[in-house]
Amino acid sequence: MKIAVLGTGYVGLSTGVCLSQIGHHVTCIDINEQKINQLLQGISPIYEPGLEDLLTANMEAGRLHFTTSLNEALAGTEIIVVAVGTPQGDDGAADLSYLVQAAKDISAYITSDTIVVIKSTVPVGTNDFVRKMIEDQCGFPVKMVSNPEFLRQGSAIEDTMKADRIIIGSENAEAAGKIRDMYQPLNVPVILTSTRSAEMIKYASNAFLATKISYINEIANLCEAVGADVTDVAKGMGKDKRIGEAFLNAGIGYGGSCFPKDVKALLHTAGLNGVEFPLLKETIAINEYQRKLLVTKAVKRFGGLKGKKIAMLGLAFKPETDDMREAPSIPIAEELTKFEAEVVAYDPVATENARKIIGDKIKYAGSIDQAIFEADAVLIVTEWNEIKGMDVSKMVEKMKEPIIFDGRNCLPEEKIRACSSVEYYPIGKPPIII
Ligand SMILES: NC(=O)c1ccc[n+]([C@@H]2O[C@H](COP(=O)([O-])OP(=O)(O)OC[C@H]3O[C@@H](n4cnc5c(N)ncnc54)[C@H](O)[C@@H]3O)[C@@H](O)[C@H]2O)c1
Numbered sequence: 001m002k003i004a005v006l007g008t009g010y011v012g013l014s015t016g017v018c019l020s021q022i023g024h025h026v027t028c029i030d031i032n033e034q035k036i037n038q039l040l041q042g043i044s045p046i047y048e049p050g051l052e053d054l055l056t057a058n059m060e061a062g063r064l065h066f067t068t069s070l071n072e073a074l075a076g077t078e079i080i081v082v083a084v085g086t087p088q089g090d091d092g093a094a095d096l097s098y099l100v101q102a103a104k105d106i107s108a109y110i111t112s113d114t115i116v117v118i119k120s121t122v123p124v125g126t127n128d129f130v131r132k133m134i135e136d137q138c139g140f141p142v143k144m145v146s147n148p149e150f151l152r153q154g155s156a157i158e159d160t161m162k163a164d165r166i167i168i169g170s171e172n173a174e175a176a177g178k179i180r181d182m183y184q185p186l187n188v189p190v191i192l193t194s195t196r197s198a199e200m201i202k203y204a205s206n207a208f209l210a211t212k213i214s215y216i217n218e219i220a221n222l223c224e225a226v227g228a229d230v231t232d233v234a235k236g237m238g239k240d241k242r243i244g245e246a247f248l249n250a251g252i253g254y255g256g257s258c259f260p261k262d263v264k265a266l267l268h269t270a271g272l273n274g275v276e277f278p279l280l281k282e283t284i285a286i287n288e289y290q291r292k293l294l295v296t297k298a299v300k301r302f303g304g305l306k307g308k309k310i311a312m313l314g315l316a317f318k319p320e321t322d323d324m325r326e327a328p329s330i331p332i333a334e335e336l337t338k339f340e341a342e343v344v345a346y347d348p349v350a351t352e353n354a355r356k357i358i359g360d361k362i363k364y365a366g367s368i369d370q371a372i373f374e375a376d377a378v379l380i381v382t383e384w385n386e387i388k389g390m391d392v393s394k395m396v397e398k399m400k401e402p403i404i405f406d407g408r409n410c411l412p413e414e415k416i417r418a419c420s421s422v423e424y425y426p427i428g429k430p431p432i433i434i
């Protein structure tokens with residue numbers, strides 16, 4: 001099939017690459033010329049494992065193209081997949097301005113055969129609204145499909161190629177059938193729904209996962225108070241198939257480009273429709289508390305942080321991505337500097353993106369060793385393999401004081417116990433002090 005993907009960000013690019021990998025002819029369009037120029041040279045503008053190899057292979061096979069020209073991409077195209085950003089607006093609602101612009105852009109190229117697929121995460125009713133907008137311009141009925149995306153950054157390719165399910169929401173059975181055929185080579189279970197249910201499935205899934213994280217974080221805080229170990233508790237809970245083991249890792253809260261904004265957007269939709277949804281308000285409040293927990297603990301341990309050298313290990317919102325959107329490292333850096341600590345941070349790939357957001361109020365190191373040298377304490381913020389795998393005994397020897405606050409419970413206990421002197425403060429577990 002001939003497919004155009006509008007927006008080559010984390011979702012659009014991964015989708016475009018995977019659709020070409022299963023044999024379709026895909027043209028990806030973006031308004032960002034710099035991105036398209038990089039992509040035309042076979043260079044991925046984002047760090048995403050496995051993406052660049054598939055990108056170059058499919059470009060060489062002639063199935064994957066990039067352009068900034070709508071005409072080049074859309075003329076004669078059967079399927080247009082819209083994957084532009086829907087960031088958080090000032091009032092918590094999803095900002096649909098990129099989507100509205102995209103709808104205007106594509107209107108001129110739509111025929112009665114074209115199927116418009118909205119992959120961006122959009123509030124319930126948006127597909128209907130966009131359809132009406134395009135129909136007003138075109139003057140004939142337009143085929144719309146809501147096809148929300150569930151990939152995670154850091155495993156985008158695997159999540160797309162081996163998805164748990166594909167949601168296809170449409171009021172047009174023929175269009176839904178065609179999109180099902182588009183995905184057929186993936187051999188993934190497909191669920192057909194109305195557009196409104198498809199839109200709701202996306203928000204309900206993200207809000208549920210975010211709530212699961214806030215729940216385990218609250219259990220972790222209680223574990224700390226009563227002397228239990230949240231890792232054991234989560235393991236014991238997760239073995240119950242009705243609960244499941246995934247998303248029970250306690251830590252410094254959820255971040256990223258999706259959970260924070262999508263929970264707020266769902267709450268906004270609830271408010272517009274007269275539904276209180278206090279559960280979601282609590283999910284957000286717990287997360288806000290959790291994001292600053294490492295600093296709260298450090299302040300308590302030292303009785304103040306003025307002049308203390310604090311090493312932050314990890315900046316990206318999760319490992320295997322360079323994305324800094326809503327990363328817990330941002331409020332942590334802010335709090336630390338508010339307490340007048342001297343902060344030196346290290347991240348294997350996100351440093352340049354972090355610098356654009358956090359700026360020069362903290363220093364950036366080129367290695368773990370450089371960051372931790374003569375530090376009064378280490379704060380583990382992102383559980384990169386390099387950080388999990390570090391030699392803790394050697395590390396603490398290079399610090400001024402051997403104090404570690406592990407925001408991801410990612411250092412193996414045996415490595416801590418092998419240290420001759422250490423103070424190790426995990427989340428939701430008893431500290432180890434040697
Ligand atoms: N990032 C994720 O892991 C993820 C996962 C599932 C769903 N989503 C949803 O998918 C959507 C896209 O997210 P993202 O993280 O890929 O965003 P992103 O910001 O990385 O990418 C969006 C891209 O769209 C481009 N764009 C904006 N307007 C355009 C236009 N009129 N024409 C062509 N290109 C245009 C931008 O230049 C940018 O490159 C959002 O709705 C998000 O909520 C994201």
Ligand SMILES: O=c1ccn([C@@H]2O[C@H](COP(=O)(O)OP(=O)(O)O[C@H]3O[C@H](CO)[C@@H](O)[C@H](O)[C@H]3O)[C@@H](O)[C@H]2O)c(=O)[nH]1
Binds near residue numbers: 152
């Ligand atoms: O047990 C856990 C699992 C995750 N997190 C945190 O939660 C956030 C989100 O992590 P993850 O879900 O792995 O990454 P995302 O790429 O943000 O993916 C989420 O958001 C996407 C955008 O909507 C969806 O497509 C995915 O299904 C959904 O998992 C990160 O800050 C993680 O550190 C935890 O604190 N504990």
